[in-house]
Amino acid sequence: MPFLLDAAAPLREFAAAVLGTTDPLEITAVLTGIACVALAARSVIWNFPVAIVSCGLYIVVFVRARLYSDAGLQLAFIALAAYGWWSWLQRRRPLATPGPHPEATEPQVAPITRTPARQWGLLLAAGAAYALGAGYLFARYTNAALPYYDSTTTAVSLVAQYQLSRRQLDNWLLWIGVDVVYVGLYWSRGLALTSLLYIVYLALAAYGYWQWRQEWRGQPKG
Numbered sequence: 001m002p003f004l005l006d007a008a009a010p011l012r013e014f015a016a017a018v019l020g021t022t023d024p025l026e027i028t029a030v031l032t033g034i035a036c037v038a039l040a041a042r043s044v045i046w047n048f049p050v051a052i053v054s055c056g057l058y059i060v061v062f063v064r065a066r067l068y069s070d071a072g073l074q075l076a077f078i079a080l081a082a083y084g085w086w087s088w089l090q091r092r093r094p095l096a097t098p099g100p101h102p103e104a105t106e107p108q109v110a111p112i113t114r115t116p117a118r119q120w121g122l123l124l125a126a127g128a129a130y131a132l133g134a135g136y137l138f139a140r141y142t143n144a145a146l147p148y149y150d151s152t153t154t155a156v157s158l159v160a161q162y163q164l165s166r167r168q169l170d171n172w173l174l175w176i177g178v179d180v181v182y183v184g185l186y187w188s189r190g191l192a193l194t195s196l197l198y199i200v201y202l203a204l205a206a207y208g209y210w211q212w213r214q215e216w217r218g219q220p221k222g
Contacts, residue, residue: 023193029057030197037201040164041208043215048085052078065189068142069134069150076158084165112216115163115170123162127155149185153178169216172209179205 032054039047055074062071088110115123131152138147156178163171179202187195 023061025057026061026191026193029054029061030193032057033197034200034204037204037208041204041211043212045085045088048081048088051081055081061191061194065186065191066143066145067150067185067189068138068144069147069154073154073157077161080158080161080165084161087165088167110167111219112167112169112212114216115168120170123159127159130158131155145189146185149181153181153185169209169212172205172212175205176202176209 032050036047036051036054039050055077059071059074062068062074090110131148131154133151134154135148135151138144138151144150156174160171160174160178163174179198182198183195183202186192186198
């Protein structure tokens with residue numbers, strides 16, 4: 001029994017830290033973040049404007065925690081969310097209901113695809129260059145906490161967000177991997193609620209992969 005109590009101690013500590021979070025900015029950022037990923041997993045285009053709000057809030061949260069690469073990542077996420085919003089709206093089809101304007105169209109998102117091998121190479125090379133370069137700069141010239149870890153997770157997240165914007169199925173596999181790392185990273189910086197958020201993200205990423213894979217397999221081929 002004492003062994004079981006000792007094993008449960010980290011969980012009790014985590015729960016206490018989460019319940020003790022009172023920062024309204026972090027709480028709002030977490031709630032909008034969950035809404036964003038849930039909408040993306042269901043292929044709902046409104047995930048992009050919600051993402052822009054959540055990322056704007058997290059810029060402040062991460063600067064406070066001295067996670068500067070992650071703070072900068074939010075600016076990239078905002079730009080990619082705007083691009084994704086535009087990209088998803090590019091495919092349009094005629095309205096099914098008759099009307100006086102037969103040329104009218106309504107939004108229809110692009111089909112789900114896989115990331116081509118050549119593009120994988122380019123994305124991984126760009127990600128590695130960013131992780132090493134930014135990690136070095138933050139380690140040498142700032143008081144950043146965990147600069148190389150922070151920069152590496154940022155690089156992976158940028159690649160995954162780009163793939164999400166392009167409706168590429170593989171984005172969810174990268175999110176699953178990086179979310180596991182983020183849970184520990186944010187816990188180490190005292191952001192217990194955000195750490196919990198990334199546990200939720202992890203579950204949503206697994207669901208998103210399953211959901212998108214089902215849709216991808218049901219699409220017309222060719």
